[in-house]
Amino acid sequence: MKRVPPSERIEEPIERLLEAGTTGNGSVVGELLQLGAKRFVQELVEREAASFLGRGHYEHGQGTGGRKGYRNGYREREIATAEGAIGLAMPQMRGTASPFHSVLADFLGEHTDVLDPTFTTPNR
Secondary structure (H helix, E strand, C coil): CCCCCHHHHCHHHHHHHHHHCCCCCCCHHHHHHHHHHHHHHHHHHHHHHHHHHCCCCCCCCCCHHHCCCEEEEEEEEEECCCCCCEEEEEEEEECCCCCCCCHHHHHHHHCCHHHCCCCCCCCC
8 A cells, every 4th residue: 555645645535626526514615725724734844854864755765964753654634724723734743863753743733722712903
C-alpha cells in the first residue's frame, strides 16, 4: 500500500464535493473553502516537517546538515477558523535533538480573535 501524506488525502473529499455537491447542511462554497484551507495549511505544516528533518515525506537516510530523526505518524489537532474548525494531522517526530513544533499551526491557533464575540475592529 502506498503511503500518502495527509494533504493528498484531502483531494478525494474535494473531488466528491465538486461532483456530488454538499452532503451536509452547509453550502458547497463553504465546504469547498474549508477543505481548501485545510489542504493549504496541511501542506504548509508538512513542508515545515520536511524542513525540520532535512528531507521530504518518506525519504530515507540522514537529512542534510547531519540532522537525525524520523517521522512517526500523526496526531490530530484542530484550529478554529471563521468557517469552522479545521482538523490537521500534525507530524510526530522521533529521534530528533529537539521536539518538532509547527510555527504556523501555533500562530493560527493563537490568532483567532476574529471569532471572539467581544472582539471589535479598531477604528482606522
